[in-house]
Amino acid sequence: MQRLDAGLRHRVRFLLNGRAVEGDAEPRMLASDFLRQVLGATGTHVGCEHGVCGACTIRIDGKAQRTCLTFAVQLDDCRLETIEGLTDDKGDLNDLQTAFRRLHALQCGFCTPGILMSLDQLLEEEPEADEVRIRDVLSGHICRCTGYQGMVDATLEVMAARRNAAGGEE
Amino acid sequence: MEAPWLGKSLERVEDLSLLRGQGQFADDLATPPGTCHAAFLRSPLAHAKIRSVNIHQALSMAGVVAVITGADILAHSKPFITGVKVEAPHYALATDRVRYVGEPVAIVIAANRYLAEDALDAIEVEYAALEALVDPAEAAADTATKLHPSTDGNVLHERSFRYGNPEDAFTKAAHVVETSVHYPRNSCTPMECYVVVARHNAGEDLFEVTANFQGPYTLHTIMARSLKVPGNRLRLKTPPDSGGSFGVKQGIFPYVVALGVAARVAGCPVKWVEDRLEHLSAATSATNRLTTLKGAFDENGRLLALDYDQLEDCGAYLRAPEPATIYRMHGNMTGAYDIQDLAIRNRVVVTNKTPTGLMRGFGGPQIYFPLERLMDLAAKKLAIDPLELRRRNLVPTEAMPYTTASGALLDSGDYTRSLDRAVEEGGLSELIARRDAARTQGRLYGIGYAAVVEPSISNMGYITTLLTPEQREKAGPKNGALATATVSFDPSGSITVNTSSVPQGQGHRTVLSQVVADALGVHPSTIVVSSDHDTNKDPWSIASGNYASRFAGAVTGAAHKAAMKLRERLTRIAAADLNIPVEEVEFGGGKVYARGNPDNALPIARPAAKAHWSPLSVPDEAGVGLRETAIWTMPELTEPDEADRINSSGSYGFIFDICGVEIDPDTFAVRIDKYVTMHDAGRLLNPMLADGQIRGGFSNALGAALYEELAYAADGSFLSGTFVDYLPPTAVEVPDLVILHDQSPSPFTPLGSKGLGEGNCMSTPVCIANAVADAVDRDITTLPLTRSRLAGLVMATEAEDARSVPVAPAPPPGEGHALRGEGSTMVPASPADVWAVILDEEKLASVIPGCHELQNLGDNAYRADVTLGIGPVKGRFRAEVVLLDLDEPRSLRLVGGASGPLGISQGEGHVTLVETPEGTRVDYHYAVRISGKVAAVGSRLIDGAARTLINSFFKHLVSQTTNQATGQTETAPAQGLFARILAFFGITS
Amino acid sequence: MKPAAFDYVRPDSVDEALEVLAASGDEARVLAGGQSLTAMLNMRLANPSVLIDIARIQDLKNISLVDGMIEVGAAVTQAALLAWPDLVKHQPLLAQILPNVGHYQTRQRGTVCGSLAHAEPSAELPLALATLQGEVVVQGKRGRRVLSAADFQTGMMTTDVAADEMITACRFPVADAQSRSLFHEVSQRHGDFALVALAAVSTAQGVRLGVGGVAEIPRIVDLPLLQGEAVEATLNDLAWELDGVDDPHASARYRRELVRRIGKKIINEVSHATS
Structure with a gap:
């Protein structure tokens, strides 16, 4: 059993985009604040701190989740993926990021990192998802700039492209 | 893709960083070492005098550096100035009164935000509640309580205008159609909230502030004045990226001053990141407006005259640039229609709500909602098809540029053609067939239209229309819409562009690279456009900033002008190097070359670098570096004339929208079946980005039409503090759009382009309302059209006959959001026994759980510190209760209240004891008002929670009395009597 | 919007969790997915001095069939139950309801039992439990109780779970094959x-x-x-x-x-x- 006292900082360790990282946090420090303020990973944004807007969404052990509803100390030994790790091995934008750009799926870009992380999981786990499902997953995010259509189109396009690529290899 | 770049859908340069999580938003920037963090204590009450603010305990808490109060603000700042000269001072913190829920009262400066918030809970503020005014009509009444004691009343501005001969037109009219509507409060709520980092250099008395401010830079003057420094000592920087604004980040300016003072008092840099509850409750809002609009029509449906009576609710203070919302549209109050007779009465009232400000569509939805509803009502009355009625009244193409009754110069457009194209290409006939088919099946299907003129590039002088010609004469003219841009070649020959457009996500960097690339014949990817701004280093002027859709028309024009100046200078340098006349120098492909002999060419970097490296070798005045700043404005943007005619904007686009909706007959959910939006915004600079603006504006407007409202209870408590209370639409709610474009270039902007990002916020709310009205055959006079509201409009009178339970009486009107209830319970004891328990103060302290301190104040008055709540929700409160009108053992009255970090409540209850054969019947009724955080974030639950507590109070009264009366000892009471009395006063979730 | 300070305890077993609960009483709250509780902590609507994080207790992560009931451990997320292959067969109502609970992202952390414990009047899972006449298994140092749905939720946001108890599982009856x-x-x-x-x-x-x-x-x-x-x-x-x-x-x-x-x-x- 671990007991971490209020008011003291405790070492937190996890894998961030494949790299082992660590830092100190009080029990009450939100995971979103830890990523941004302690680790300097400012790509994950904070938009509401009550779990609705989705801006702070990252993948924790593969699953898209709100970092504003997670404490840093809960991340111990977890595997985290954030927007900073989404580019391909060469550091180029991946297919989803590229489609977002081509289809103007972002404007101010504040909500975008969280949305990309949700869609990243969806693309991986449900490659056959239809538009209704994509919109369902996107409904866990609020975007005030775009009206969402570009995101839907980009996701559908990437799904089709990945299917084609997989088909071509077979 | 190749040149020319303008008019092409270039992918955005911004996306390369944003998609990697490398954006540089305000909260991402490094702060100076030693920066402390601010948290605001905010008013839980809509209207109250501040009796005292005790910061003693807060100052002693861990990590706290300073606590700033109204006294500091009075010592170190001046009130903000506005365009209306009235004695209604507005400071960055409340000083003597609070006037809206969320108004800042104090600031804690601490080592981090967590510690700062800890100390907030330790500040004790004593308030004396005043009557809150929420309804603008009530606030405008002569007898209403004044928000600002030194004013003559709550109407802080009133002016009437008359153009042509409206009285005559109304007298002659075959038909007069009238509508009265209320446009509600809403906000585009950018995903990034406000951020301010302030430091004060005491030696030079210089404030250095980084804030995600969007302009207008008229406000810079106001901030500097408030901080008591000249403009050059308020160095205001804006970050490279902004997480959206839509006008909202104009409202940050009081916080720049608050944090400036805080940094000065605390003696360290101070950072504040607004949270969502703060944002929703206290940042800003669109104005809510009551409008009565009359239209005079001839027998053929020609609209002869309009008569507006507008009552604008600007919230608790007239915060600059208010009352601009009501004047921004002044020139184009006649919309897309050819009407030369016009009457307008404008009144601006203050109420106990958050101050208003810029909001996408600024002033547009407030006029188009009544105007385009009026067209539908008129169509019905005159039995003319609503589309045809609109078409008949459009400003004729041959009249362009057309001067409106109130002075706008509609620059270009072919409204009739655009409307016809929308009808044709938008597939209206198919939509009508769909409606007919649906109606045959008894389904609720409707079609709506809206014709809208979308102004852009605000005239700096439009706000002075609120002054009389004599007052304007005295004040001196205000006019124009200065835009600035700097384009420079560095010594390596590469190009940098810098403007004061302060982008908020629209893609200015991309479009500016297109503009400059075309002017200088280079590839846009070779140009770097910087988007951050520094008032002490970068060019700017009064009109700078990101508002009034001024980028596409004005800022691009300035950039084009600067680039063309450079081109002219480079031409002279290159002509010499290429050994050709200047007339024969061409630019393209990154080169300068000889017309007719492209082989005689130089990379553009060569002559550009020469100007740096060898200024003596370049001809005449073209030398000495290559850096040009252009400042542009329009000669058409003159100040209001003596007849109060004002060309309030530089250009005017046209929109025609068609919407098909279907209403679920059971739930009254509105489904957008099809939405067609036709825009003529002149020349399109980047069609993909233009469509992005349209989609974004549409989704904001869809929210305004169906979901979003910043809601207040009648007592002024704020009810929309979270994103489950305030409801921006998600991907499930926002449908795809059919977007159509016409391109009638503006003759007045350098590139022929006009703004287009705000238009749908003007057209869409009313277009959807018209469609819904058509579907349900009811008039629609307010928004949003939530399911519940629509149901209330459509449903027949409720059949109550079959019900088996009595209905609670409706609260009397004007009684506020008081939670009311009544009940009755039987106690198996005599009234005397029950009475004894209620008044047995000796036992009170021991039976109160969570009671930290109990004081008997005498005369049946008590004060206690208690912890109370429901489920996991718990808070510490200071409660005061007094028992009055004791009529032993028959009745008594309880009056009191409780306050704590979770909120504040006041209530009153009446208890009557009636002897019956079985014992005593306890009858009770109560009214409780709750304000503050619990109301803001728990409005969905608060009534139920309060009712739960009150009902359980009486359950416990029964058990306590039974125990006392029968001599039993209380076995593990869940909660004690006194606690329940306190709970009675509304200490809830 | 930052939570007040609290001690954070991560027990390895239910017994350890109960020890802490018994010691801290009313001042402790059990944290599972935290999709409701953490939001309340951020707003300081709730200010417990101890948080007991049960999300990693292996014994609480099971979904199993017990005596004609689907038993869902207290650390089972809503998404995990939704993904349980037998759900549609055994309890189609739950399969209909779960996609309406919060969002994709909150269901991946939020637990089934946590939503019951929160007892929000508009929440879907308490409605499912009540309609299906399920049960809630509650454990304390004094012992284990199985509460019927009717006994479990006592009011708005309040349940019959005592301060020194925690929910270890909830149970939904397996649907009758004929039932719709x-x-x-x-x-x-x-x-x-x-x-x-x-x-x-x-x-x-x-x-x-x-x-x-x-x-x-x-x-x-x-x-x-x-x-x-x-x-x-x-x-x-x-x-x-x-x-x-x-x-x-x-x-x-x-x-x-x-x-x-x-x-x-x-x-x-x-x-x-x-x-």
């Missing part, structure tokens, strides 16, 4: 709390109807097989009895109307399928 069930929710936006949520299950005698979002706790009524006007009269009575209140999102009147209209629809559908 339906769920219908009306909310403002997709994923919002229900303005009104209705669940209906066919029973041997008729239809059991559950209504959430109106009264302080889900209201369950067992109705005989009714036809025509009798359905309407019964629903009208029910609509009034629920005694809903106006809030900024919906009037009490609208909620009554939904109970009548949607109630009729789903009762008819469930009844027809059965008869």
Whole structure:
């Protein structure tokens, strides 16, 4: 059993985009604040701190989740993926990021990192998802700039492209 | 893709960083070492005098550096100035009164935000509640309580205008159609909230502030004045990226001053990141407006005259640039229609709500909602098809540029053609067939239209229309819409562009690279456009900033002008190097070359670098570096004339929208079946980005039409503090759009382009309302059209006959959001026994759980510190209760209240004891008002929670009395009597 | 919007968790997914001095069939239950309801038992538990109790779980193969709390109807097989009895109307399928 006292900082360790990282946090420090303020990973944004807007969404052990509803100390030994790790091995934008750009799926870009992380999981786990499902997953995010259509189109396009690529290899 | 770049859908340069999580938003920037963090204590009450603010305990808490109060603000700042000269001072913190829920009262400066918030809970503020005014009509009444004691009343501005001969037109009219509507409060709520980092250099008395401010830079003057420094000592920087604004980040300016003072008092840099509850409750809002609009029509449906009576609710203070919302549209109050007779009465009232400000569509939805509803009502009355009625009244193409009754110069457009194209290409006939088919099946299907003129590039002088010609004469003219841009070649020959457009996500960097690339014949990817701004280093002027859709028309024009100046200078340098006349120098492909002999060419970097490296070798005045700043404005943007005619904007686009909706007959959910939006915004600079603006504006407007409202209870408590209370639409709610474009270039902007990002916020709310009205055959006079509201409009009178339970009486009107209830319970004891328990103060302290301190104040008055709540929700409160009108053992009255970090409540209850054969019947009724955080974030639950507590109070009264009366000892009471009395006063979730 | 300070405890077993609970009493809160609790902590609506994080206790992560019930451990996320391969077969109503609980992202951390523990009047899972007449397994140092749905939720956001107890599992009966069930929710936006949520299950005698979002706790009524006007009269009575209140999102009147209209629809559908 671990007991971490209020008011003291405790070492937190996890894998961030494949790299082992660590830092100190009080029990009450939100995971979103830890990523941004302690680790300097400012790509994950904070938009509401009550779990609705989705801006702070990252993948924790593969699953898209709100970092504003997670404490840093809960991340111990977890595997985290954030927007900073989404580019391909060469550091180029991946297919989803590229489609977002081509289809103007972002404007101010504040909500975008969280949305990309949700869609990243969806693309991986449900490659056959239809538009209704994509919109369902996107409904866990609020975007005030775009009206969402570009995101839907980009996701559908990437799904089709990945299917084609997989088909071509077979 | 190749040149020319303008008019092409270039992918955005911004996306390369944003998609990697490398954006540089305000909260991402490094702060100076030693920066402390601010948290605001905010008013839980809509209207109250501040009796005292005790910061003693807060100052002693861990990590706290300073606590700033109204006294500091009075010592170190001046009130903000506005365009209306009235004695209604507005400071960055409340000083003597609070006037809206969320108004800042104090600031804690601490080592981090967590510690700062800890100390907030330790500040004790004593308030004396005043009557809150929420309804603008009530606030405008002569007898209403004044928000600002030194004013003559709550109407802080009133002016009437008359153009042509409206009285005559109304007298002659075959038909007069009238509508009265209320446009509600809403906000585009950018995903990034406000951020301010302030430091004060005491030696030079210089404030250095980084804030995600969007302009207008008229406000810079106001901030500097408030901080008591000249403009050059308020160095205001804006970050490279902004997480959206839509006008909202104009409202940050009081916080720049608050944090400036805080940094000065605390003696360290101070950072504040607004949270969502703060944002929703206290940042800003669109104005809510009551409008009565009359239209005079001839027998053929020609609209002869309009008569507006507008009552604008600007919230608790007239915060600059208010009352601009009501004047921004002044020139184009006649919309897309050819009407030369016009009457307008404008009144601006203050109420106990958050101050208003810029909001996408600024002033547009407030006029188009009544105007385009009026067209539908008129169509019905005159039995003319609503589309045809609109078409008949459009400003004729041959009249362009057309001067409106109130002075706008509609620059270009072919409204009739655009409307016809929308009808044709938008597939209206198919939509009508769909409606007919649906109606045959008894389904609720409707079609709506809206014709809208979308102004852009605000005239700096439009706000002075609120002054009389004599007052304007005295004040001196205000006019124009200065835009600035700097384009420079560095010594390596590469190009940098810098403007004061302060982008908020629209893609200015991309479009500016297109503009400059075309002017200088280079590839846009070779140009770097910087988007951050520094008032002490970068060019700017009064009109700078990101508002009034001024980028596409004005800022691009300035950039084009600067680039063309450079081109002219480079031409002279290159002509010499290429050994050709200047007339024969061409630019393209990154080169300068000889017309007719492209082989005689130089990379553009060569002559550009020469100007740096060898200024003596370049001809005449073209030398000495290559850096040009252009400042542009329009000669058409003159100040209001003596007849109060004002060309309030530089250009005017046209929109025609068609919407098909279907209403679920059971739930009254509105489904957008099809939405067609036709825009003529002149020349399109980047069609993909233009469509992005349209989609974004549409989704904001869809929210305004169906979901979003910043809601207040009648007592002024704020009810929309979270994103489950305030409801921006998600991907499930926002449908795809059919977007159509016409391109009638503006003759007045350098590139022929006009703004287009705000238009749908003007057209869409009313277009959807018209469609819904058509579907349900009811008039629609307010928004949003939530399911519940629509149901209330459509449903027949409720059949109550079959019900088996009595209905609670409706609260009397004007009684506020008081939670009311009544009940009755039987106690198996005599009234005397029950009475004894209620008044047995000796036992009170021991039976109160969570009671930290109990004081008997005498005369049946008590004060206690208690912890109370429901489920996991718990808070510490200071409660005061007094028992009055004791009529032993028959009745008594309880009056009191409780306050704590979770909120504040006041209530009153009446208890009557009636002897019956079985014992005593306890009858009770109560009214409780709750304000503050619990109301803001728990409005969905608060009534139920309060009712739960009150009902359980009486359950416990029964058990306590039974125990006392029968001599039993209380076995593990869940909660004690006194606690329940306190709970009675509304200490809830 | 930052939480007040608290001690964070991560027990490795239920017994350890109970030790801490017993020691801290009223001052502790159990944290599982935290999708409701953490938001309340951030807003400082709740200020416990100890948080007991049970999300990693292996014993609480199981979904199993026990005596004709689907037992869902307290650390099982809503997404995990939704992904349980036998869910549609064993409890189709739950399979209909779960996609309406929060959003994709919150279901991946939020637990089934956590939503029950929160007992929010508009939440879907308490309605599911009540309509299906499930149970909640509660453990304390004093022992283990199995609470019926009716005994479990005592009011708005309050349950019968004592300060020194924690929920270790909840149980939903396996659906009768002949039984049919339906769920219908009306909310403002997709994923919002229900303005009104209705669940209906066919029973041997008729239809059991559950209504959430109106009264302080889900209201369950067992109705005989009714036809025509009798359905309407019964629903009208029910609509009034629920005694809903106006809030900024919906009037009490609208909620009554939904109970009548949607109630009729789903009762008819469930009844027809059965008869």
